[in-house]
Amino acid sequence: MLKSVFASPTDDASHSSRLLMNSDDFHGNQPVVRTDRLGKRVSVGSGAIQILEDIDLTVQDNTAVSISGRSGSGKTTLLGLLAGLDTPTEGAVALFGRSLVNLDEDARAALRRGRVGFVFQSFHLLPNLTALENVALALEVGQPGEDIDARAAEALQRVGLAPRMHHLPSQLSGGEQQRVALARAIVVRPTVLFADEPTGNLDHATREEVASLLFELRAEHGCTLVLVTHDLDLAGRCDRHYHLEAGRLVS
Amino acid sequence: MIAAWRSLRREARLTEFRLFLAALCFIAVALSAVSLFGSRVERAMQAQTGALLGADGLLASSRPIDDEFARLAESLGLRTARTVDFLSMAVGPEDSRLARVRAVSGAYPLRGEVLTRDPGASDEGVGGEAIAAGTAWVAPSLAREQSLSAGATLSLGRKSFEVTREISLEPEGGVGSFSIAPRVMIPLADVDATGLLTPASRARFRLLVAGEADAVSAFGDAVEERLSPHEQWHVADLERDEVRATVGRVVSYLNLAVMLSVLLAVVAMAVAAQGLWRRQAHAGALMRCLGARHGAMVRRQTMVYLLAAVPVAASGSVLGGVFQHVASIGVARAAGIELPPPSLGPALTTTAISVLVTLAVMVPFLFAQRFVPVMTLLRAELRDRVHAGAIGVAVVAFLVAGFAVLLAGDLVLALSVLAGLAAAGVVFWFLIRALLAVLATTARAPSASWHIALRNLASNARRSAWLASAFGAAVFALVLLGAVRGDLFAAWNQSIPENAPNIFLVNIQGEEVDAMRGLLEQRHVPSERFYPIYRGRLVSIDGEAVAEADFESESARHRVNHEFNLTEDGVLPDGNEIVAGRWFDAGERGFSVERETADSLGLAIGSRIAFDVAGTRVEAPVTSIRTVRWDSMKPNFFVLGSPGLFGEAPRQFITAAFAGEDAGDLSRAVNRQFPSVTLIDLGSILDRLRNLVEQASAAVSVVFAFTLAAALLVLVAMLQGQREARRREIALLKTLGASRAQIRAAIVAEFGLLGAVAGAVGGALALASGWLLAWQVFEFDYLPAWHWIAISLAGGALLVGAGGYLSIRSLVKVQPVRLLAG
Known part of the structure; x- marks a missing residue:
């Protein structure tokens, strides 16, 4: 079953590199993310907890998908698995048509490089970098070139923070910090954007502002969005909605 | 490279990074200052030892020494002098007497000096004069015996010499000179005119050399290869029994001081590095999330540390050089000794060592970042597991052990300090945890602030113990160096009893023993x-x-x-x-x-x-x-x-x-009654050594100042590392309704208590180590001065209380909403 869905993942290194080339040929007709009976179990003391079980989902290119559920339902763990930040204990997951199961961390990082954007609940801006530098960081890692600062400034302009580009995160409000994080996510023109509770740390008014900006940017860049949220309004803006309960997809 | 520069500029904005570099600079300054200074003092002492030989090395022969050796020495940059020793009858105005003649060239002696005075005088004498052609200097015993006054004539062979001075001290005039005949010193150029030296004469020809230690040893190696059976090579070393014990102690103490201050700086660096490690674990996870490869990150960060460490370490080394220069001027002036010029070698070594320390502290952690899950970005609870405790302990233990062995140059000292530190580490950890637990459960909080302080100490036992241990280590080093220093030197002085002998009487004939004993008793001179x-x-x-x-x-x-x-x-x-x-x-x-x-x-x-x-x-x-x-x-x-x-x-x-201050009088009396007896005034040699020891101990104050600064650096680094946690705690307290005054009082109380415990334990352990060192390394009886425990307890409470308050003062003023937002 796995083989039929996932282009024969093997441990063979040469085969892996061929698959990687295939992933570069990724085009819109393929799903951006796909899972097959994906599961995650973690050890706790002498026992183990099944956090996710039998997750089958497909995210097509240029669609917005939300994953919601109660606290502890496994939303964030699922997002980590889909983005290749974590490895599953059962089943399989593919990003851009490439199975992540047999890839080491560097190979998974290479797959994300310049093609995946992230927005986190707690922003994760580096405190010693200005807004401009935080945005430029994504380009330095993913798409190094001459015009890094210009592109970073342009992205900040797009999120309305051009006047604050030389400020440190500690000099920005929560909403402003999340807008910098949005600029960092879209500056590489990603194929897919993963967002984990992007409005979770914001007040009501700012939340709306940031959510609108997120969807505007997604529309402008035509990228896929995988959004984890427990905010049903936000989930309602997506093309497709998944709901998790106790580690299983129920819708 | 450009990317590394850019990263460096960004890293420099982190307080943790700046603290880390400050600690690095400190290590370089301390290492450079103390190693340069230590090596200069050691070389000065070596030179003092050389002064007993008159040179750093000498080639002796029963035949005239080939000029080729002198040319070789001069080509190596060494200064040279020649002497010829032989026995001859010296004919004075009253009588003739067998004398030990030493003919010396103008540069003699190359180390130390010949002290001379007017014949018959009793002063210490002056040095620095060269013996003039046609003149002779004579031993006091000869001057007395022959009633030689200035201008008297003394004949050696065919040549008559005018006696101008009496020799009060000469190189090799120490305890070892058991000889029957008194000394006569003449210029080398006048030897031929005496007609006393023929190929059949029994004479001792010597070529003396002095200069850089490397050149002396190169000369020695070259000479030893071609020594004839009648030639011998001698070097001045610390083997002279009467100085060896003293010099050895000073060197041991300098080593100890250097070692402790550098170890403390390493601790400060490791503490500062911990904050940096946490920051970088986070940045590394984010970079990997964005697609960065781990290997590339390690390379880039290593380059960043190198770019930062090399100039900082080099500047620190230069700064250390300046410090030691200033200190050495004072010491040289006070001790009346000339310190050899500093060499570039230690400064370069210091820079290299400091850079290596940086890499040793940071690179293992860069590699370990691979094990920090990227998922920490999504799951805050995973972040709490990102602590580099095991790596940190391993790195610090490795560095401390490495430094101890490197710096001590004395295995017993290194092992004593390492064992002391290891024991102190374990004792600190458990004792402080136990003390805090007892305090928290039994102490009755008189106010809400005290209650908060005690609860904080107890509920963060690990954090409290870590802070107290690091600060306790600083107190340990300070008390050991400061208090024990004074006590050790006082004990050393006491180890030489008030009435320790200060003169030696040698060449006493058997029949003179009773008369000599009688003379000493008559003058109330204990012998x-x-x-x-x-x-x-x-x-x-x-x-x-x-x-x-x-x-x-x-x-x-x-x-x-x-x-x-x-x-x-x-x-x-x-x-x-x-x-x-x-x-x-x-x-x-x-x-x-x-x-x-x-x-x-x-x-x-x-x-x-x-x-x-x-x-x-x-x-x-x-x-x-x-x-x-x-x-x-x-x-x-x-x-x-x-x-x-x-x-x-x-x-x-x-x-x-023990002739006390009356050595001069006694000398005259002995010379009058026992012309063949030589009286050696050990007092002047002793005074010089004691002076040197005292000045060396004063010089160690400079090192001590560095140690104090290192201790403060440890404190600042520790407190800085706690800011984030404190920020959350203060926000919570404020949210729960605590006033600023209550929070301030709670902070001062908590840090003050911690400082008191750390100070008391650190002080007590330092006294125990001091006792161990006195017993094992310095070899004298030592009674620990217990008041140091009280002083370190009070000092710890004051310093840590004030430091803790100052470090988080700004957080108390901020609104709780703002604190929670970050």
């Missing part, structure tokens, strides 16, 4: 026993003839090559202790040998050794091995024989006496 001295050359060990070439160590060769001053005694002298075998039984024939001499010559209990004493072979087994307290300033002997062992062999007597 030691009169020891008979037999001059003997070691000729065989276990029946096999010995030769210089049989031994590798310089000291063994020296001993084989020279006559021993032997004595016989039925009672073990004061300050001697048997470490193997037993003291002579009545009627037993045997030798008792000093331990290091036995070691260097490969002697054990039962070894049969034979001496040639004035043509008579005296052979007996070694029946005991002794340690000798050389700085007792009493007559001490490498080899002692059992009573009657040397039979009727020719002998003289020696004693030591």
Whole structure:
């Protein structure tokens, strides 16, 4: 079953590199993310907890998908698995048509490089970098070139923070910090954007502002969005909605 | 490279990074200052030892020394001088007398000086004069005996000399000069005119050299390759018994001071690095999330550290050089000694070591970042697991051990300090945790602030113990260096009793002993026993003839090559202790040998050794091995024989006496009554050494200041590392309704308590270590001054309380909403 869905993942290194080339040929007709009976179990003391079980989902290119559920339902763990930040204990997951199961961390990082954007609940801006530098960081890692600062400034302009580009995160409000994080996510023109509770740390008014900006940017860049949220309004803006309960997809 | 520069600029904005670099700079400054200074003091002491020889090294021969050797020495940048020693009859106005003539070239002596005074005067004498053509300087005994005054004529062979000065002190005029004939010194250029030196003459020709230690040793190596059987090479080393013990102690103390201050700086660096590690674990996870490869990140960060560390370490080394220069000017002036110029080598080494320390602290962690899950970005609870405790402890332990061995240059000292530190670490951790637990459960909080402080201490036991341990380590080093320093030097001074002998009387003939004893009693000068001295050359060990070439160590060769001053005694002298075998039984024939001499010559209990004493072979087994307290300033002997062992062999007597300030008077009286007896004024040598020791201890204050600064750096680094946690705690307290005043009081109380506990434990452990060091390394009785525990307790409470308050003062003022937002 796995083989039929996932282009024969093997441990063979040469085969892996061929698959990687295939992933570069990724085009819109393929799903951006796909899972097959994906599961995650973690050890706790002498026992183990099944956090996710039998997750089958497909995210097509240029669609917005939300994953919601109660606290502890496994939303964030699922997002980590889909983005290749974590490895599953059962089943399989593919990003851009490439199975992540047999890839080491560097190979998974290479797959994300310049093609995946992230927005986190707690922003994760580096405190010693200005807004401009935080945005430029994504380009330095993913798409190094001459015009890094210009592109970073342009992205900040797009999120309305051009006047604050030389400020440190500690000099920005929560909403402003999340807008910098949005600029960092879209500056590489990603194929897919993963967002984990992007409005979770914001007040009501700012939340709306940031959510609108997120969807505007997604529309402008035509990228896929995988959004984890427990905010049903936000989930309602997506093309497709998944709901998790106790580690299983129920819708 | 450009990317690394950009990263460096960004890293420099982190307080943790700046603290880390401050600690690095500190290590470089401390290492550079103390190693440069330490090496200069050590070289100065070496030079003082050289002063006893008149040179750093000398080539001696029974025949004239080839000019080729002098040219070789000069080509190596060494200064040279020549002397010729021979015995001759000196004809004075009243009588003639056998004299030890030393003809010297203008540059003599290369180290130390010949002190001279007007004939008959009793002052210490002045140095720095060169002996003029046609003039002679004479020993006080000769001047008295022959009633030589300034301008008197003294003839040697065919040449008459005008006596201008009397020699009060000359190189090699130490305790070892047992000789019958008094000294006469003349210019080398006048030797030919005396007509006394012919190819058949028995004379000792010497080429003296002095200069950089490397050049001296290169010269020695070159010379030793082509030595003829009649030539010998000697170097000035710290083997001279009367100075060795003192110099060894000062060097040990300097090593200890250097080691502790550098170790403390390393601790500060590791503490500062912890904050940096946390930051970088987060940044690394984010970078990997964005697609960065781990290997590329390690390379780039390593480059960042190198770019930062090299200039910081180099600047620190230069700054250290400046500090030590300023300190050395003061010390040199106060001690009246000239410190050799600093060399570039230590500065470069210091820079390299500092950069290596940086890499050793940071690179293992960069590699370990691979194990920090990227998921920490999504799951805050995983972040709490991102602590580098094990790596940190391993890195610090490795660095501390490495530094201790590198810096100590003395295995016993290194092991003592390492064992002390390891024990202190364990004791700190458990004792402080136990004390905090007791405090938190039993202390009754008089107010809400105290209650908060105690609860904080108890609920963050690990954090509290970590802070207290690091600060306690700083107190430990400070008390050990500061308090123990004073106590150690005071104890050292006390180890030389008030009435320790300050003169030696040598060459006393057997029939003069009673009269001499009478003279001393009459002048109320307390004296030691009169020891008979037999001059003997070691000729065989276990029946096999010995030769210089049989031994590798310089000291063994020296001993084989020279006559021993032997004595016989039925009672073990004061300050001697048997470490193997037993003291002579009545009627037993045997030798008792000093331990290091036995070691260097490969002697054990039962070894049969034979001496040639004035043509008579005296052979007996070694029946005991002794340690000798050389700085007792009493007559001490490498080899002692059992009573009657040397039979009727020719002998003289020696004693030591305490003449107080009256050495001059006594000297005149002795010279008048016993013209052949030589009085050696040990006082001036002792004063010079004591002065040097005191100044060296004062110089260590400079090192101590560095240690104090390192301790403060540890405190700042620790407190900085806690800001984030404190931020959350203060926000919570404010949210729960605590006032600013209550929070301030709680912070001061918590840190003050922590400081008091750390101070008391650190102080107590330092006293225990001081006692251990006094016993094992410095070798004197030491009574710990307990008041230091109270001082360190109060100091710790004050310093940590104030430091803690100042470090998080700004957080108290901020609104709770703002605190929670970050």
